[in-house]
Amino acid sequence: MSAVAVLRLPLSVDLSGFVKLLQRMQVPHRVSEEAGQQVLWVPHAVSEDVRALYERFPAGDPDQQLDLPPQAKSQRPGFVAQLRAxxxxxxxxxxxxxxxxxxxxxxxxxxxxxxxxxxxxxxxxxxxxxxxxxxxxxxxxxxxxxxxxxxxxxxxxxxxxxxxxxxxxxxxxxxxxxxxxxxxxxxxxxxxxxxxxxxxxxxxxxxxxxxxxxxxxxxxxxxxxxxxxxxxxxxxxxxxxxxxxxxxxxxxxxxxxxxxxxxxxxxxxxxxxxxxxxxxxxxxxxxxx
Missing domain, CATH: 1.20.1540.10 (Rhomboid-like)
Structure with a gap:
């Protein structure tokens, strides 16, 4: 599955909260540093959803406003997904x-x-x-x-x-x-x-x-x-x-x-x-x- 750069932000922007939200939602992702920017990569199929999610929750979801299914809150990326990342x-x-x-x-x-x-x-x-x-x-x-x-x-x-x-x-x-x-x-x-x-x-x-x-x-x-x-x-x-x-x-x-x-x-x-x-x-x- 191809990955696309969904966000390009200055290094001064704290992405940790949003990354935690993606982890909680089990969205495959990675963050890299390119040309003085931090770049968020996600699968192409969910790129538009992730952009929309960042517009709503740029600091993540510390107050647990999103009602996620119980299994999505407790599960972490599987071993194969970690190997691919x-x-x-x-x-x-x-x-x-x-x-x-x-x-x-x-x-x-x-x-x-x-x-x-x-x-x-x-x-x-x-x-x-x-x-x-x-x-x-x-x-x-x-x-x-x-x-x-x-x-x-x-x-x-x-x-x-x-x-x-x-x-x-x-x-x-x-x-x-x-x-x-x-x-x-x-x-x-x-x-x-x-x-x-x-x-x-x-x-x-x-x-x-x-x-x-x-x-x-x-x-x-x-x-x-x-x-x-x-x-x-x-x-x-x-x-x-x-x-x-x-x-x-x-x-x-x-x-x-x-x-x-x-x-x-x-x-x-x-x-x-x-x-x-x-x-x-x-x-x-x-x-x-």
Whole structure:
């Protein structure tokens, strides 16, 4: 079903109330940012109805004036509808699951070596790593980002996948799928290299460095240019920052969670804050023009 741009409004206009109304009415929609405006996309079949609805209820329906059927008030968009609304988020998670399957979640070293930051070979009980420069000279540039697809165990991939689904959809809804992919690759590159630079050669992987990048991006962007998509519950931000501090303290490794890629987490968070700063300042400047 084709989508059309039903509304084009300045970034200063708060669409959160109207978006909540569409959610309550189960109208498929997404909001993107284009040329300094926020654009509301809906299926073509309901576009005229949505325009008329906005004329009546531009701030939404906080007083519940519309008498909707009970099922429309309680139901949320189904999983398939959410996948259609966030194709890039779903694509990255699908790649993660595929790599998890062919590497047996880190148990199959023969296939895992295709995705690690450094090429390696196993000699007896030892792992010998190929220098990064040699791998890049051989054209293996994908290694700079593919460690984000490697996970070690079901809990590892489940937790990272859950948080990427939560944060990735927010960025895709606000800035589009291409921007989400670009940010994901950038955060992966910086966090992987940070872990290699500070931790030395080793086997590391996971989406957690990317997740801290997405968190920092939403956090600072929302602080500078408030918008509903990036409005994270305060508890989420506090929990992830507390977890970062606990990992840095060494306590998490001490109680049996294994080695933590702390440099990747910090590197991802810092570059995410930087992109959030640039994006937020740009959005504020476009709004002021």
């Amino acid at each position: 966030s194709p890039m988020t779903a694509f990255v998670l699908l790649l993660t699951l595929i790599v998890g399957a062919i590497t047996l979640l880190g148990a199959n070293l023969d296939t895992m070596r295709w995705f690690t930051f450094l090429q390696f070979r196993v000699v007896g009980e030892y792992i010998h790593f190929t220098p990064l420069a040699d791998s890049l000279a051989a054209g293996q540039w994908w290694r700079l980002v593919t460690p984000m697809l490697i996970h070690f165990g079901f809990l590892h991939v489940a937790m990272n996948g859950m948080w990427y689904w939560e944060l990735g959809r927010r960025i895709e809804a606000r800035q589009g799928g291409i921007n989400l992919l670009g940010l994901t690759l950038l955060f992966s590159l910086v966090s992987n290299y940070a872990q290699y630079f500070f931790g030395g050669p080793g086997l590391f992987g996971g989406l957690s460095g990317v997740l801290y990048g997405l968190l920092g991006h939403c956090w600072i962007y929302q602080w500078l240019a408030p918008n509903p998509a990036y409005r994270l519950p305060r508890g989420v931000l506090v929990m992830m920052l507390v977890w970062l501090v606990l990992c840095l303290s060494g306590l998490i490794s001490l109680i049996g969670f294994g080695e933590i890629a702390n440099a990747a987490h910090v590197g991802g968070l810092l570059v995410g804050c930087a992109t959030g700063l640039l994006g937020g300042l740009y959005s504020r400047r476009r709004t002021a023009l």
